[in-house]
Amino acid sequence: MISRCLARLISRHYDDMTVTRVLTRRPIATVTDYPLTEALTQSVADLIDHCDLLVECSGDPYHGTEIIERAFEAGIKVVTINAELQVTTGSYLAGKGFLTEAEGDQPGSLAALHEEAVQMGFKPLVYGNMKGYLNHNPTPEDMAYWSARQGTSVDQTTSFTDGTKVQIEQVVVGNNYGATITRQGLEGLNSTNLQDSANILAQMAEQLGQPIVDYVIPSGYSAGGVFVVGRHDEDQAGAIEYFKLGKGPYYVLVRPFHLCSLEVGKTLRRVIAGGKILLNNSTTPTLSVAAIMKKPMAAGDIIERGIGGYSVRGEAVKIAECPDHLPIGLLKHSVLKRAMEPGQIVTFDDVELAPSRALDIVLQQHREAIHRQLLETQLSEPAWSAAADLAPMALPKAVGAVLS
Structure with a gap:
């Protein structure tokens, strides 16, 4: 909906920008309701080669992360309408290139x-x-x-x-x-x-x-x-x-x-004019969104979706108070290791997660957060060296396995 409405707006009312490519994962022949079918592509390279500014509105933290990293490699600025991505990998991405949330949502x-x-x-x-x-x-x-x-x-x-x-x-x-x-x-x-x-x-x-x-x-x-x-x-x-x-x-x-898509153009013009970032998750977040169980589930049960699913819902937490929580944006086709009850916070130790670039990034963020917390304790130089050596052991078990 966001993409369709934005494409209509730009093509009909903006004479200073053009929608050149629209990336879709659906077979192009099946996309009959899009206003600019000639712009549709399934090639990320084609998308990147034909844009000066990328608008990411997939609502998918996994897919959006991969595309944004490709855009940054090409030096392209990115505007998102994807708060789900922001709270999952947005802080990492914000340190790698120009990433801003759009006005409208x-x-x-x-x-x-x-x-x-x-x-x-x-x-x-x-x-x-x-x-x-x-x-x-x-x-x-x-x-x-x-x-x-x-x-x-x-x-x-x-x-x-x-x-x-x-x-x-x-x-x-x-x-x-x-x-x-x-x-x-x-x-x-x-x-x-x-x-x-x-x-x-x-x-x-x-x-x-x-x-x-x-x-x-x-x-x-x-x-x-x-x-x-x-x-x-x-x-x-x-x-x-x-x-x-x-x-x-x-x-x-x-x-x-x-007004969502009708206001995105204001942020596009802001960026094109050299304006600063409107909003992102910052490179040093203190808040996150934990996954909270909605219903009883047994070991071996599959959580098909985190955001927008029927197994869990999200709640804002302070990262320092819930260091082991699993960000809800990572829960997708995940298998429970143990039985869980409604109201419980899901941790990294509670689930088997499918490999993904988003998961790699979040694990890296965990490690950096631990280092920051150790630095903030103002340890002496020898104590800091010892703490840094032990830092990986403080990570969730899933992290240790991936890092090794």
């Missing part, structure tokens, strides 16, 4: 709102998402119905419904801006008044002494947008009240829409 919309807020002198305390509906355990039948009605895949519809997508989106924003979370899985306040909910979240942020990311579930007012809660200078309070933002001290800036 909630993370990019929050980044755009952040830039506006800061330019107006606000100090952000809360980066908020609005979620219209939440059901941690939707049925396949319900998801098939809503998938057909909304025009999105069943996997996407499930990840939206069970809360995985909002957790992913907020983690990307948090990592980009150095924000944190109040607890595993976020607060997710049921909200009948956005200002009241914003005040609660802003007070939590001030108690932590750090901006936070979270979301609300609106009732009685429209969902579907994003918001930033911030403070401003006290001597501006009178003017801001006159401007209809209330008495403060917490002010809510709302962007009541996110």
Whole structure:
């Protein structure tokens, strides 16, 4: 849907750029509903050879990672609409080339709102998402119905419904801006008044002494947008009240829409003009999205999908507090080593994972994170040398096997 809508937009309304190639894994003869069938290709080399800027919108962390690495090898900048990739391999990729999330989906919309807020002198305390509906355990039948009605895949519809997508989106924003979370899985306040909910979240942020990311579930007012809660200078309070933002001290800036593919072009033009990165997962993330069991499963059972599946859902976690968690983006055709119960966090030791480039990258990130944690303890030089030698032993067992 994103690719089709973006292709239509560029071909009909932009005279400063052209869609030259569109990579698809489907047989081209079967793709009859695409607006630019002449641009379709199954060759990554063909794609890379004919573009100056790549838009990655596969929603697949595995596939997207491989294509982005190929683009970086050719010196091509990449714009993504793929928060799932960002929280899985995005931090590694952000250190290898120009990678930015696009405006349009909630993370990019929050980044755009952040830039506006800061330019107006606000100090952000809360980066908020609005979620219209939440059901941690939707049925396949319900998801098939809503998938057909909304025009999105069943996997996407499930990840939206069970809360995985909002957790992913907020983690990307948090990592980009150095924000944190109040607890595993976020607060997710049921909200009948956005200002009241914003005040609660802003007070939590001030108690932590750090901006936070979270979301609300609106009732009685429209969902579907994003918001930033911030403070401003006290001597501006009178003017801001006159401007209809209330008495403060917490002010809510709302962007009541996110138009996805229709807004991606703004980020494309930003990059083409030499602008800086709008948003990515940062090269030193502190937050991640863990896989949480939805149902009892036995040793030997297969988890077909992580994001958008019926076995697990995602929850935001602090990496330092859950160092062994398995990022949900890696769970695909995985086999459980032991029985697990609903609510348990899946770790590397709990599953057999299929080899992939994404897995290699995440394992490397684990090792680097351990090294950073050791450095932050300010060990003496001899102690650091000994700790560095032992670092691989601190990794999950699956990591040791791969590294060896």
